[in-house]
Structure formats: C-alpha cells, structure tokens
Amino acid sequence: MASLIPRLADQKRIVIKIGSATLVDAKSGRLRAAWLQTLIDDIAWLKEQGKEVLIVSSGAIALGRKQTNLPSGHLRLEQSQAAAAIGQISLGQAYADALHKVDLIAGQILLTLGDTEERRPYLNARATLSTLLELGVVPIVNENDTVATSEIKYGDNDRLAARVATMISADCLILLSDIDGLYTAPPASNPDAQHLPVIEHITPEIEAMAGSAGSSLAKGGMTTKIAAAKIAIKSGTSMVIANGAGYNPLQAIANGATCSWFLAKANPITARKRWIHGALEPHGTIFLDAGAVKALLSGKSLLPAGVSKLNGHFSRGDAVILKDLHGAEIARGLVAYDRVDADKIIGHQSHEIAAILGYEGRAEMIHRDDMVLSVFETN
Ligand code: GLU
Secondary structure, eight states: OGGGSOOGGGOSEEEEEEOHHHHBOTTTOOBOHHHHHHHHHHHHHHHHTTOEEEEEEOOHHHHHHHHTTOOSSOOOHHHHHHHHHHHHHHHHHHHHHHHHHTTOOEEEEEEOHHHHHSHHHHHHHHHHHHHHHHTTOEEEEEEOTTTOOGGGOOOSHHHHHHHHHHHTTOSEEEEEESSOSEESSOTTTOTTOOEESEESSOOHHHHHHOOOOOOSSOSOOHHHHHHHHHHHHHTTOEEEEEEOOSSSHHHHHHTTOSEEEEOOOSSOOOHHHHHHHTOSSOSEEEEEOHHHHHHHHTTOOBOGGGEEEEEEOOOTTOEEEEEOTTSOEEEEEEOSSOHHHHHHHTTSOGGGHHHHHSSOOOSOSBOGGGEEEOSOOOO
C-alpha cells in the first residue's frame, strides 16, 4: 500500500484549499496570522522547487461577521452575503501581505457557480487563472458569496476547489481541513474507526464512510470532500485530505504526516468532458430504461428510444443528469434537444425523428462525446 502513496515532490501544479476552521480561530473569530505566514512560507518553498500553486480560501464570512454586530449562529442569506462583502477585503489583504513578505504576488478571483457551469465564463476564468500562473502569481480564489443566492451557489469550497483544480488541469488538490483524512467511521464517535491512507476508487462503500461531520465554521463535511474527490480524480487530479491546523502544513505532508490520498485516474477524461462531469446544477433529468443503461455502460450514445421520462426545463446544449428508473445517477451529458422536442421523440426510433419534429435532428438524444459516466467503473 505504502508505495501507492503519491509524493508532494512529484506534483507540479498544486491547488490548496483552506477551510474557515483552519484559517480563522473559532473562539476569537480572528485570522490565525502566524499560522497563515507558515503556510505561505511553505508555498514559497514549493514555488522555489518550480511548482505552480493556487489557493482556494474560505473565511470571508467568518472574518466579516467578526467585524460587525452580526449574531452568532445561523445567518440569513443576506447577512452572510454582507459578512462576505466585508470579510473578503481582509481575507484578500491577509494573503497579499503574507505573500509579499516572501516576495510573491497574490491575484484575487471570485467565482460564482454560473462562472463554472456556463461554457464561456468557464473558459474565461480558465484563461485568467492560467495567465496568473504563467506570471508566477499565486491566485487566491473564493466563491463570490455576495451575489450567489442559495439556489445557484456552491456553498462549500471543497467542490469549488475541485472544479478550479480540474479547470486548470492541476496534478493535485490539497484540502487542508480539521481532520487528517477519511476514516472507516467517524473517529470522534467510533474508537474502532480506521484511517485510510490511499483511496484508489470511490466505491459506494467509500461514499458510505463519509458521515457529515463538520465544525461550526466549516461548510463542507466529509460528504462534500468525497464529492470533490469524484470531480478531481476522474479529471486526472489527485486529491489529499490533510489536517491543516499545525504550522507549516505543506511541509508536514511532504514529511509524511497522516493524510488520505485519492488517486487520480490514469486515463483522465478530456478537458471538455471535465466541464460536463463537474456540472453541479444540471437543468433536467433524463430517466433511462434498463436497455439504455446497459448501452451507455458499454460505451454507446443515448438514443430517444431508451428514454422513459423527462424532468426539468432544459434547452438544447444544457447539462442534464441521466438516471436509471430507480433514480440512481448513471451519467451527465449535454442534451441535443430542448424539452419540448425531447418530449415528442422519447420512446421513438431515431429514423422517426424527422417525421415527428418536421426537421432532421440528431439521431442521438445525447452523443457519447457529450457524456460522462458517473457510475463507479472498475477500470
Ligand atoms: N465562501 C465561504 C467564505 O469564504 C466559505 C465556504 C466554505 O466554508 O466552504 O466564507
């Protein structure tokens, strides 16, 4: 098993996600400035080795609420948006100052879910991030909480970080958290819980191990970390969950601190399929009959004949989820028909499409090239 554990030294492009609970002291609500400087020292150390580093940092809401009279406990959406507007300034400044001390430059990027779900903003964001990395700058990314409403929001930076990591084809994503990895059961409540140093495949058993443990400051529990790992590894980005609380947390990982590595797939999906696979807010659901599920698993496209029912309001080219009749997710893809036309042709043979719709549409409801399987694959 030990030989499987990747080395930080072998990773060239690294994304580091820092959770609120790691960055902000829970009691005082203040930034852990001394700790942050040791993290930045580690980043300078990685950059001296020729690596590219990007940070995804939480903490805007936690810092912002400290500076105002917002109540403790749950905040209303507009209160957390206001807190983020205030806290993001101090957050960005803290990174810029700490990086400046080691002669590095910070560049701030605030993303919404829409920026990563829509193709054009996605490509724009990717181009900006790549340019920053080329310039040797350390991008500091957070969700643009001030405009993200509850329906169109990541809400946790674990999945945002995975999306950003795959967007720039990172080799590795490090989630610095308040837990040192994945356990067979929640370690706080179960003394028999065993730590898993390497996860090669995210099986249904692995998913079941992820309870929803979380601290008072953090949004993402283990469930969102596993969701992040699924996005990352399929795209060729390894992911590690490590405890970030101590000083110099990246050197600690390099020196063999306890952590969990999720291994990247050897044959990652293409850049375009990465975008499709990472979509969090599909516009609709297509339910497949058993024959269509089998066809998809053997590498075929989805034909209208294999569709049993539809949900949602989607247009041509929108991302949709494909589910079996029990509701289990099979794949994600870009649909070739809008909902109105799709309703008319489902259950029909492809050669009937022209007669039904009055125009020559595509034979496939979703072409293989526009689809990524979500189910656990053994190879
Ligand atoms: N974007 C949020 C913030 O900066 C944090 C989300 C999370 O904790 O994952 O406060």
